[in-house]
Amino acid sequence: MAKELPVKIHTRDFSFFYSEKQALHGIGIDIYENRVTAFIGPSGCGKSTFLRSINRMNDLIDGTRVTGDMIVDGVNVYDKDVDVVTLRTRIGMVFQKSIPFPKSIYENITYGLTLNERPSKADLDNIVEGCLRRAALWDEVKDRLHHSAVGLSGGQQQRLCIARAVAVNPEILLMDEPCSALDPISTGKIEELITELKDQYTIVLVTHNMQQAARVSDYTGFFLMGRLIEFDRTRTIFTSPSIKETEDYITGRFG
């Protein structure tokens, strides 16, 4: 690598357990700031588990535990004195199957902003417009901001969820297969969006679609059976992987 990029997320020998079952084995990775990092691998290999470990969403599941370090901005997020709520405002997340809150479009965006403070109406209006524009949704919904968000199409809903996550101004955006339920046109829009967002956010993207990883990501990690097999620049992974399993997976020989 020619130039040392700033590291946003750094893990060292990170392992994860669901009760008895170990889902991640000694993951060590550096995720760079303002880059898109994609995780690929067959389903059940632990991509989601790893992603959800970063903002500690796995805490919601009973009986989970971790070993090793998960360091974000130099702080181990599993330290005792880390406040999960604050952590999650700094690390936004977009889910595979995230339905909007059954509220209006406007309220969906302002939800995260009004949790702890009461911004003025004018501020909120500005932020709503900004976020919807950034999520390339403004033109489609500007006339029905106060209508229920549940009436939006699938692709619009997912962009709304991105706008909602962006509204609280996080530094990292985690996306877990955000396009897997969408049609190609909506997928294209979201991929475009991801490339536009990366100058402001560090994006970690899980996808089962290798073309998508190749199109939008700068770095790619290949997971297999709870292990990070290979991690490198996307171009390197897709043209000259150094490990045989990676090559097999990419060329479609298994998975």
Next chain:
Amino acid sequence: MAVNNPFARKRRHLGEHAAEWTIRIVASFSILVIFLIFIFVFREASSLLTSKSEPAEQPTTNVVATTDDRPEIYNPDSGPEPGSVTTTTTVVKDSDKPEVYNPDVTMVGMDEPVVTTTSIVTLDDRPEVYNPDSGPEPGSVIAAAAAPYEAHEQPTLWDNITSNVWQPVGENPKFGVWPLLIGTLKTTLIAILIGAPLGILAALYSAFFAPRKLREVLKPAIELLAGFPSVVIGFFCLTTVASLLQDITGSQFRLNALIGGIGLSLAVIPIVFTIAEDALSAVPKTLREASLALGSTEWQTAYRVMLPAAAPGVFAAVLLGVGRAFGETMIAIMATGNAPLSSWSPATPARTLAATIGSEMGEVVWGSEHYGVLFLLGIFLFVVSFGLNALTELYVKQRLIKKFQGA
């Protein structure tokens, strides 16, 4: 030809048919029984409202009396018999005392005039005493029938029912339902004000905060409470809660609407809890995760996302709770003091509609006006409960569709 048709109807076993028919028959039978109950209740109360059938029954009753030498007016179903008119009058004369069992006679008067009145009435086949709306009609018969009636200064039935005193037994029975309505509203309101918040909070806790192990115990435990015999709850309130509350508040009445409301809330809480919990648990988990991922706390998630998303179900839970408090009989009889006062104060005793039916139906004279009024109250109870349930059903369906399918 159609041997290979993949959509051909498969031949079914005899057992399947039998099972299907059994289910059909049982289902139609139970529906029929429900309808029969309704018809029975309406018919019993209808004697109050319609005057046509009343006189026809009257003579028959008394005919039986002649033969048996005892009035058999317990049978309200005996059909009309023509030509019994004269016998009727004689019987009344012979016994020389009013037919206490006969509500009509009692109504009209207690002495001599009875005879004349009855005879006129029966001859003309229409005593208008029961009809509150009986307008002035040409014909002296009606006037004659009405004369002794007014002489006793009895109000019309409608005036009686809308009056302020419930005193159904006595020389001048008073059937004012206002005290009962006030008592019902008062206790129901108290029960819901206590029961709904507690039930909803418990549901929130169980759905989102309780550790899984605790939840597995909590939910069935509260649901078991729903099947708790209400007489036990009533007894508990009557003894323990009443004494405790009187010690604390020093109220004048040991049993009052507040105690009743607390007792009813014990019956309401499990219902609100169960249904609200189901509604909250049915909200997609992804909503909760999305909210938490935005940096909200569990409580913020619970009351700003999950509760509104489950609002139709929670509202339904509260409505069903209202229905339960409204129709609950045993607790209302035991814990409210059961006195028909028209006071809105929670510190005074109250008497609910259901409690009135429950405590008076056992002793009422069959076919009497009192009897009819009780059935009328029953119809009112039924209509309100039915309305609440229907509202719940419709509202919930509509709102759920709106909420999760967009509108």
